[in-house]
Amino acid sequence: MIFLPIVYVLYWFVFGKRYFYQNVLLLLASFYFYACWDWRFLLLLFFSIGLDYFSGIQIENSKTKRASTIWLTISIGINLGFLGFFKYYNFFIENFADLLNTLGLGVNMWVLNIVLPVGISFYTFHGLSYVIDVYKKRIKAERNYVEYALFVSYFPLLVAGPIERATHLLPQLQRKRKFNYEQSVDGLRQILWGFFKKIVIADNCAPLVNEIFSNYHAESASDLVIGSVLFAFQIYCDFSGYSDIALGVSRMLGIELLKNFSFPYFSRDIAEFWRRWHISLSSWFRDYLYIPLGGSKGGLWMKVRNTFIIFLVSGFWHGANWTFIVWGGLNALFFLPLMLSDKNRSYMEIVAKGKLFPTFREFASILMTFALTCFAWIFFRSESISMAVDYIGKIFSKSLFSFPTHIRPILPVLIIFMLGIEWINRTTDHGLQIKRFNPWLRRIVYLVILYFILRYANFENNEFIYFQF
Numbered sequence: 205m206i207f208l209p210i211v212y213v214l215y216w217f218v219f220g221k222r223y224f225y226q227n228v229l230l231l232l233a234s235f236y237f238y239a240c241w242d243w244r245f246l247l248l249l250f251f252s253i254g255l256d257y258f259s260g261i262q263i264e265n266s267k268t269k270r271a272s273t274i275w276l277t278i279s280i281g282i283n284l285g286f287l288g289f290f291k292y293y294n295f296f297i298e299n300f301a302d303l304l305n306t307l308g309l310g311v312n313m314w315v316l317n318i319v320l321p322v323g324i325s326f327y328t329f330h331g332l333s334y335v336i337d338v339y340k341k342r343i344k345a346e347r348n349y350v351e352y353a354l355f356v357s358y359f360p361l362l363v364a365g366p367i368e369r370a371t372h373l374l375p376q377l378q379r380k381r382k383f384n385y386e387q388s389v390d391g392l393r394q395i396l397w398g399f400f401k402k403i404v405i406a407d408n409c410a411p412l413v414n415e416i417f418s419n420y421h422a423e424s425a426s427d428l429v430i431g432s433v434l435f436a437f438q439i440y441c442d443f444s445g446y447s448d449i450a451l452g453v454s455r456m457l458g459i460e461l462l463k464n465f466s467f468p469y470f471s472r473d474i475a476e477f478w479r480r481w482h483i484s485l486s487s488w489f490r491d492y493l494y495i496p497l498g499g500s501k502g503g504l505w506m507k508v509r510n511t512f513i514i515f516l517v518s519g520f521w522h523g524a525n526w527t528f529i530v531w532g533g534l535n536a537l538f539f540l541p542l543m544l545s546d547k548n549r550s551y552m553e554i555v556a557k558g559k560l561f562p563t564f565r566e567f568a569s570i571l572m573t574f575a576l577t578c579f580a581w582i583f584f585r586s587e588s589i590s591m592a593v594d595y596i597g598k599i600f601s602k603s604l605f606s607f608p609t610h611i612r613p614i615l616p617v618l619i620i621f622m623l624g625i626e627w628i629n630r631t632t633d634h635g636l637q638i639k640r641f642n643p644w645l646r647r648i649v650y651l652v653i654l655y656f657i658l659r660y661a662n663f664e665n666n667e668f669i670y671f672q673f
Contacts, residue, residue, distance in 0.1 A: 237359040248321055291320055326365045364447075365485070407663075428595060463483060473548075531580050
């Protein structure tokens with residue numbers, strides 16, 4: 205609770221005249237922040253930073269294309285090697301053993317009790333984008349170690365994103381930041397909204413979701429539907445809540461991070477959903493995987509292949525389980541008809557822009573898209589594919605029309621309130637940039653949110669879902 209106030213005061217009122225000292229403070233604060241989880245994994249973070257810092261310089265200094273390619277390959281290979289070991293070693297070993305056993309070759313293979321370093325998927329992708337951008341000559345190699353290390357380890361985004369680009373964040377670290385009262389106030393608003401979504405919505409959905417998915421065999425079909433819908437709101441409010449807190453904290457420090465969510469549950473098709481959900485990851489895969497593979501410029505086979513590759517890899521990025529891969533594959537199947545009919549860019553603007561309400565057709569499209577995402581989320585949340593298939597199968601029974609029992613009366617009210625605030629402010633950067641309300645009405649909204657936090661916050665389940673990715 206005192207970490208941010210101390211950093212904030214030192215940052216602006218002690219070291220505010222020199223951005224170099226501000227950067228040193230933020231770097232030390234970031235290392236301390238990470239060490240609070242497990243100081244031993246600081247060594248891995250230090251190694252990752254040093255590897256890509258040195259590789260970037262070597263790539264730029266290389267006299268030949270072959271030499272720069274070798275350095276790029278070394279950096280990518282080591283980065284993905286560490287990520288693969290910590291995140292996917294047991295997955296590959298267990299599946300390889302299952303394959304051999306299926307072929308009649310009984311084997312026993314060693315699995316390891318590996319602790320996944322928090323944030324490794326995020327800071328690894330920071331480093332990968334940097335060395336690739338240096339290789340492609342989109343950015344010069346950074347010689348200032350403090351600035352590069354801060355780019356990778358900046359504490360608001362270190363453990364769960366957004367996944368930043370050196371072209372966006374490094375220039376902000378290389379210039380003087382001036383204290384801006386309005387910017388700090390807006391950062392506080394976004395932090396407040398993030399906390400509301402996390403500890404009021406997500407953490408109140410979590411116990412019900414856990415109970416329903418843990419005992420799905422004994423639940424009615426209507427409760428299973430409620431479980432999938434509540435998980436959709438849980439994961440959205442948990443992850444976007446973290447992103448709101450991260451962006452708000454950074455805005456208070458005069459640094460703007462990439463927007464990570466743009467009201468995705470107001471999307472009218474899956475293509476729009478993926479432009480609005482986990483934007484930094486979606487755009488990362490687009491720029492560093494999809495486009496290098498040829499994007500949608502080739503023939504039909506290439507378009508289909510590249511679409512499935514990007515969605516399957518995105519699913520696998522989330523975790524070492526076939527459920528994530530199926531989740532990615534389902535989204536590819538949902539996306540494919542739009543791409544093949546050239547309708548995947550039909551909705552580039554927010555729905556009902558300039559209007560208070562959507563049309564009936566827009567509302568129906570939103571509901572259909574939400575239903576598809578809820579269906580896919582069942583695989584994301586399930587422990588195995590068989591569990592997900594069984595869960596879905598039990599939905600289609602007579603009990604679908606029974607009254608659900610797993611619902612707290614206040615929870616729908618809180619969710620509707622959250623959706624209402626975000627609908628009103630869907631053209632802004634975050635839910636509490638309330639530009640349509642007069643000052644007194646804004647204050648009332650803030651007080652209502654504070655009341656909800658004090659009255660309904662669940663402080664017993666505070667770990668963010670994306671810390672495990």
